Amino acid sequence: MIKVAIVGAGPAGIAAADALAAHGVAPVMIDEGRRPGGQIYRQPRPELSLDIAALLGAEAENYRRTHATFDRLKDQVDYRPQTLAWGVEDRSLHTVRGKLAETIGFDALILATGATDRTLPIPGWTLPGVFTLGGAQVLLKEHGCLIGRRVVFCGSSPLLYLAAKQYRQMGAEIVALLDTTPFSAKLAAAPALAAAPGTFARGLGYMAALHRAGVAMHHGVVLRAFEGSGGVTAVRFRTQRGEEVTLVCDAVATGFGLRCETQLAELAGAELRYHPVFRQWLPHADVDGRCGGGLYVAGDGATVGGAEAAALTGTLAACAVLEDFKIGVRDIDRAGARRRVARLRRFQRGLARAFAWPAGVMSDLDDGVMVCRCEGVSAGELRGAIRAAFGPTEVNRLKAITRCGMGRCQGRFCALPAAELTAQALNLPLEAVGRLRAQPPVKPLPLAVTLAENAPP
């Protein structure tokens, strides 16, 4: 039997495992989470009396279906929770669980690594109480916890509206929702958004519900600072009409769309290409997620797509594996799935316009603000390095000089802003300054690890 490894147990990973198992292929599933579901379908911890269906609303049915699928598969997959996949080489996946290291050989590797929020360095973004938007939701879903009592939701993302609605439902005061994209951009994106009318309508519904509840919503704002000493106590912003406003709060959830987790794909040999709409580098794959050399990508780790596209691309990637290893694909409507994915891609491109990355703001960023929160590298230090004689014109060189991107998160949160800052400082297009190359281990490893018993000598 062919050996297939899947990294990630969100909707993409679970759909891939389902399609493989249906054809008699039992994959190994590596999941950093404690329980399957990924971030979007994160399960409440078992001791918690959280009504997840009420919290998820319209998403509850997809949540239920995804977990029902996994429950059905449990005995057909080798599921390994709390396990980090930290490197790939020669058709081997390096993993560690706690202090137990294991290398897993594969014929095919499906990466369903998902995404995190894309964030913007602004003054005060490292203060306690400022969290990512996705993080604020994950905390609520898994632990039934709110990031604070009086919360500002800010950035540029459709999830601002969903998260604010969920937080309100669970008892938080929503101080305001600050969206950096003007409302006119949303109207302009409406035709593209109509490609997924159900999702579009749900988004409008969240917006309307917040409006009815009297939540202050501002579009087209400029976020000036998260203020406070030792913890966030206010958000200062400029309205579209140019007024400076300060709002008191005790927590901030912020996000500017998604940043795809592509490190393992790069280490596995995928070619990364610049995507002008999402303004990031993504693994090059065919319509089914094939990258070549036994590598397949699916879900938000492949490109920004959302949960429905994740599940469909997980199925398509698994079908591609089956086909490449001469196993006939039965009972799966691949053509239908590809058509639906194409529509959802159109929808995502619309979303990227309706909730745009605030391109250009990095050039206004104060010199004193940390861009790399791990190593504490400021915008001024980056600019100083770039302006020096024979200064870097490419981000890997900038990293070598300043340590920006060299810290524990391996550039997950600074690489994109640092690239924007570099491009703006040099007046170059974003793609011209390159991207930080992925390095193993993709996340921190304990120094003391024990090899698993079945490890090769």
Place this chain on the structure above:
Amino acid sequence: MSGRLVRAVASSGAPVRIFVDGAEVTAYAGESVLVAVLSERDALRQHEFSDERRAGFCLMGACQDCWVWLADHSRVRACTTPVTDGMSILTKPPQGIFQP
């Protein structure tokens, strides 16, 4: 401010005794170290390269900004590590130990 996070949902998890910088704190079985500490404190740790205090950021194991120290000098990522009874968490590096 005491706790930064708000437990909005009742838990049936058994109370677990943990120590934060030596002070006893009650947490609940199944909670992460991050939830347990930030439900009682307003920050999680001292940043290594500045005087900033940090309280995590991504809450999903990506940003690595919630690593805390344990009394046995090991380190754990607070957002993905469950609490255990008797766990002794330090929000600053243990004295005299060099940890890059």
